[in-house]
Amino acid sequence: MSKSLAIKSLITPSSSRTSLKLAPLAIRSFASSSRCRIATSSAASVGIRLGRGVELRKKDGGLGGIRQQRRTMFIQTETTPNEASLKFIPGVPVTNGGTHEFLDLRSALSSPLAxxxxxxxxVTGIFFGPDFVTCSKDDSYNWSILKPEIFAILMEHFSSGASLFKEGHSADQAEDTKILDTDSEIVGMIKELLETRVRPAIQEDGGDIEYKGFEEDTGIVKLKLKGSCRGCSSSSVTLKNGIERMLMHYVPEVQSVEQVLDEEELIALEEFSKLEARLEKEKKGGKPEYV
Known part of the structure; x- marks a missing residue:
């Protein structure tokens, strides 16, 4: 039996979303989730078909009046391992299975909702998943202040049936784990494990991973964390105790997993290291330094 066939027999279908036992990805109970019920009435337009939730009724053989029905939409929120990120579940599909991340207004120009x-x-970051939207915030803001406005924007968008992206842009399936004809057997197995075992579990926590390559000479798999996993204090534990262990178990050629950081993240880490060093120096009795 080839190695690729052997690995397929060990991999459960992608629909088994809770099969991956990653250390920091604890199974959440519904006690930690909140469900927000938002009700609106459709009075935005007038016509024969006045939008969803509005009916015309006949009276004496003609249009005798308009009966307006209330339309309700349920948006569920779930906490994530990252306290600065919250997962919003509108109860309707968001993308076509792919994921998209927006960290500034320039990158969000293709999506009116973002x-x-x-x-x-x-709000500092937006992440679109297959059936959820993850919002990340600045630490100086409270969710109790931000959630009402986020709820209103999400409800208006999804109840209107508006497109997630502008014309010419799409929310296609993820391409990073698509197995190509040019991929080696090892890379194919890594991609298959990431797609069927890792990605569903990571998305349960409002984030995602992106495959960035495999160095065959060193055995290093490079991954990029997105959504709620970006900047999460437990991300290193997820990589080492969860993803790395599983990949090394099924693919002996894998020696370690490393996180790929964006330029902005590298700058932030560098500034944080400088701050830590300055505070440590002040703690030891040195003169305060100011920048």
Missing amino acids: TRLLGVDG
């Missing part, structure tokens, strides 16, 4: 959400004071 642009509106990033326009909320305190």
Whole structure:
């Protein structure tokens, strides 16, 4: 039996979303989730078909009046391992299976919804998953202040049936774990494990991973963390105790997993290291330094 066939027999279907036992990805109970019920009435337009939830009724053989029905939409929120990120579940599909991340208004120009959400004071990042939207905030803001406006924007968008992206842009399936004809057997197995075992579990926590390559001479798999996993204090534990252990178990050629950081993240880490060094120096009795 070839190695690729052997690995397929060990991999459960992608629909088994809770099969991956990653250390920091604890199974959540519904006690930690909140469900917000938002009700609106459709009075935005007038016509023969006045939008969803509005009916015309006949009276004496003609149009005798308009009966307006209330339309309700349920948006569920779930906490994530990252306290600065919250997962919003509108109960309808968000993308076509792919994921998209927006960290500033320039990157969000292709999506009207992402642009509106990033326009909320305190919101620093937006992540679209297959059936959820993860919002990340600045540490100086509280979710109790941000959630009402985020709820309103999400409800308006998904109840209107508006497109997630502007014309010419799409929310296609993820391509990073697509097995190519040019991939080696090892890379194919790594991609298959990431797609069927790792990605579903990571998305349960409002994030995602992106495969960035495999160095065959060193055995290093490079991954990029997105969504709620970005900047999460437990991300290193997820990589080492969860993803790395599983890949090394099924693919002996894998020696370690490393996180790929964006330029902005590298700058932030460098500034944080400088701050830590300055505070440590002051703690030991040195003169305060100011920048």
